Amino acid sequence: MNVAESRPERPATIADVAKLAGVSTATVSYVLNGRHLGRIPDETRTKVRSAARKLGYVAQSSARSLSRGRTDLVLVHLGDGGMLRDRPVAIELARLGADLRRAGYGCMLDGDPSLRGVPAARAWAALRPAAVVADAACFTGASVELLHGSGVVAVGMGRAASPFVPTVLLDDSSLGRAAAEHLVERGCGDLVALMPRVPGLRPPAEARFRGAQEVAAARGARIRPVTMGLYPADAAGIARAWAGGDGRPDGVFGFDDRHAGMLLGALTDAGLRVPGDLALVGAEDEPLCELLRPRLTSVGVARLPAGIAGPVLAAVEHRWDPNHATLSWPAHLRRRDT
Amino acid sequence: MNVAESRPERPATIADVAKLAGVSTATVSYVLNGRHLGRIPDETRTKVRSAARKLGYVAQSSARSLSRGRTDLVLVHLGDGGMLRDRPVAIELARLGADLRRAGYGCMLDGDPSLRGVPAARAWAALRPAAVVADAACFTGASVELLHGSGVVAVGMGRAASPFVPTVLLDDSSLGRAAAEHLVERGCGDLVALMPRVPGLRPPAEARFRGAQEVAAARGARIRPVTMGLYPADAAGIARAWAGGDGRPDGVFGFDDRHAGMLLGALTDAGLRVPGDLALVGAEDEPLCELLRPRLTSVGVARLPAGIAGPVLAAVEHRWDPNHATLSWPAHLRRRDT
DNA sequence: CTGAAAGCGCTTACAG
DNA sequence: CTGAAAGCGCTTACAG
Known part of the structure; x- marks a missing residue:
């Protein structure tokens, strides 16, 4: 018996099941939906279930939701x-x-x-x-x-x-808090938080920045946002400025691992040492962190x-x-x- | 008028639209589905459409598919x-x-x-x-x-x-072909293709390997698979062996950028120089390639x-x-x- | 304990 | 050109 032969002309309906089991469609519906189970004898239930199985019956959800008046x-x-x-x-x-x-x-x-x-x-x-x-x-x-x-x-x-x-x-302000906590703990007092350029990432970035700001304020550290698009040129510009001593912080929170990683490459290219010259923390703890040299410290997130x-x-x-x-x-x- | 006031008791049905437009439900259905348009005068069509708009009518797909006998x-x-x-x-x-x-x-x-x-x-x-x-x-x-x-x-x-x-x-055997082509072009004659450990990635890995193999065979180069899980320890083991001169190839195709990137870090740690001691190509051309130092050469894929x-x-x-x-x-x- | 029947909101031959 | 009506496959009060 191959698949083509076993395939019925049309999908089985509740009426087919009722006929095969020798009961009404109401009874089939009750049994299959587990209603009035107390009132329906075991024997009937078994008959209905085995007829449904034999026919490969699956109730059509469009008919169900139409009659119930709602979908799930x-x-x-x-x-x-x-x-x-x-x-x-x-x-x-x-x-x-x-x-x-x-x-x-x-x-x-x-x-x-x-x-x-x-x-x-x-x-x-x-x-x-x-x-x-x-x-x-x-x-x-x-x-x-x-x-x-x-x-x-x-x-x-x-x-x-x-x-x-x-x-x-x-x-996710907690990511910013954890990052700032770590940097301050390490002795950093002049922090930068990287802010992405993509509009879609602004909301999480702002939340993370707020968290970092809270901690910085409480621990007497300074923190300022620096916008960096995810482009090598953007990162290189920032790294060069810092290498020249222009506004170089002693700790950076990179928004996420990709932004942090891109900056890390640019800092290396510019001759700055991480964490010797400045510390860097990413966020989301992606596998990527293990690939970079030096390996990227990051804030991980657990499930909610x-x-x-x-x-x-x-x-x-x-x-x-x-x-x-x-x-x-x-x-x-x-x-x-x- | 706030949202709560404007919300009808129950969603509008085709009967509501028919009544408001002063036609039958059949006509509403024809107009809204664009059937028999030649036979229905503009005026009727306009009446129906504006009644539907006024009521915020959206046909219920469960009723539609029930009567049509199929879903789209x-x-x-x-x-x-x-x-x-x-x-x-x-x-x-x-x-x-x-x-x-x-x-x-x-x-x-x-x-x-x-x-x-x-x-x-x-x-x-x-x-x-x-x-x-x-x-x-x-x-x-x-x-x-x-x-x-x-x-x-x-x-x-x-x-x-x-x-x-x-x-x-x-x-995606073409990825393997492009990678091998490049490595042979560069003068490599003894190639390795990294093979991931995760079972889910075996099928693409095998296809890419086959592609690389084809090119190697045609160009007189050797190629062999080396299994590497995406773990630092696994990569370090391979890198150490190669640094000791044990089976070191002159060109590596890394399956994808993550595997290639992980190996790259390990090779660097083991004191090998890329591409000086051996060349390395990733695949999929992910943003990650730009973050690594040295930057990872990769095979990109266009849309189908x-x-x-x-x-x-x-x-x-x-x-x-x-x-x-x-x-x-x-x-x-x-x-x-x- | 079980069944006949109405009804959910559509579509579509069919008749006029 | 338009409408009355059957039918899609379910669920569920209701009657027995």
């Missing part, structure tokens, strides 16, 4: 890769899928990251998901109104609250103690509480050479 | 991150979403990467998508049978064909000339052709220091 689907939109490039966020997103499934919801990611605004909202609304979760910056007044009009809950996610939707606030599924479900079930909507990443220093 | 949804499953870590693949996946939308299909990614086997197939089958696209290794005989039983087309994707489903074959949407749509529309299912990445050398 949560839609996640990643936007143009900004969020996936943000590694701690990407990890939490994968966790969200599993957590939602455990809570009885399905989770799908929009497969077209380029879709935005009202057209995006229309595509999502057509599916009538329980909720749409997206980068807080993705929502506009019009798109949210369209979603609400279709009975869809909209939830934002990001570093800054959206004026249009409840937002799960992701706080509680995932983002909590606030998302709260929004879906209309018990949103802004006090439980800020999630802070635990940070710890991973000391290497720099 | 393609489901993509990423598996446990293996595929997303494979950068060229991740890029093509984003492109797939946009291409499918242009062809009139929606595209969703499964939000729970940990789901596998028959349970995964059940979850997908419930949605009755036109097709499920997943890593070829994800499909088992049982899961494919279940999908087919529900009328769902299954399409694999990967470096090796699945015995159960038509597979879009991704070929034609995306994976083509074969996927062919499978959906039952015109699958194995001769058009192998996609090869264009490769070009990006020369830097090593």
Whole structure:
């Protein structure tokens, strides 16, 4: 028996199962959904289950949601890769899928990251998901109104609250705090925090800077932001200036490992020694840190103690509480050479 | 008027639109779906469209697919991150979403990467998508049978064909060819190709090795595989042996930039000079290459000339052709220091 | 304990 | 040119 022969003409329906089991479709539905189990004898349940198995029956979710009047689907939109490039966020997103499934919801990611605004909202609304979760910056007044009009809950996610939707606030100021703590501990008193040029990375950068600033203020150190794009020329410019003694700090927090790593190369090229002339700390503790020479000291992030599924479900079930909507990443220093 | 006030009790249905426009639901459906447009006067069409706009009407896709008997949804499953870590693949996946939308299909990614086997197939089958696209290794005989039983087309994707489903074959042997070409050109005659330890990376590694082997054979050079896990200790062991003169090649193809980069650090630590003592080429041309000192020469990949949407749509529309299912990445050398 | 039947919101031959 | 109606595959009060 090959696959072609075993394939039925059309997928089995609940009526097929009912006929084969010799019961009504209502009974099939009850058994398969675990309702009224007390009232249905074991024998009937067994008959129904084995008929369903024999036919390879899988209930069609579109018919189910049409009759139930709701779906158990949560839609996640990643936007143009900004969020996936943000590694701690990407990890939490994968966790969200599993957590939602455990809570009885399905989770799908929009497969077209380029879709935005009202057209995006229309595509999502057509599916009538329980909720749409997206980068807080993705929502506009019009798109949210369209979603609400279709009975869809909209939830934002990001570093800054959206004026249009409840937002799960992701706080990584702890990375800045841990970095500054380490640098001050080492004896640095004149710090620089690198700030990326890509607009998408400004929000996390500002949060991390704020954290570092807090610690610096408390410990009597100075700290200032220096903008550096992820281009060799940009890094080289900064390194040359510092090598010439122009505004050279004694400790640098590199925003993330890529920015820190790029600066590290440029500092080496410019003849500065790390950590002899100045100390350098990255963030996110990527594998990259082990590849560089000297190896890059970095602030690692652990998983959030509680995932983002909590606030998302709260929004879906209309018990949103802004006090439980800020999630802070635990940070710890991973000391290497720099 | 705030959002709460403007939100209707329940989402508008096609009946609401019909009533407001003073026509039947059939007419609304025709106008909104662009059918029989020749037969429907402009005036009616305008009435219908403005009623729909006024009510914020978005057709519910579950009702539509129930009555049409099919969905226009393609489901993509990423598996446990293996595929997303494979950068060229991740890029093509984003492109797939946009291409499918242009062809009139929606595209969703499964939000729970940990789901596998028959349970995964059940979850997908419930949605009755036109097709499920997943890593070829994800499909088992049982899961494919279940999908087919529900009328769902299954399409694999990967470096090796699945015995159960038509597979879009991704070929990156061109990376190995470009790397070997470069090394031989430089005068190397005794090559090593690094092979990763992670099982998920074996298939691309073998394809790249095959490509390098072809060129080596044609140009009279020797080449052998050397397995190296992405751990500092592993790389250090290899570097020490080579520094002691034990089996040191004159050219190394590093599989990808991470493996090449890790070896580069270890070679430096062991006192070997790159490219003085041996040349080194990475692959994928990641930003990382610019961070290392010396900077890493790498083979870059361009986008596929034609995306994976083509074969996927062919499978959906039952015109699958194995001769058009192998996609090869264009490769070009990006020369830097090593 | 079980079944007949209404209803969810669409689409689409079909009749007029 | 337009509408009444059947039908898609489920769920669920309701009656027996």
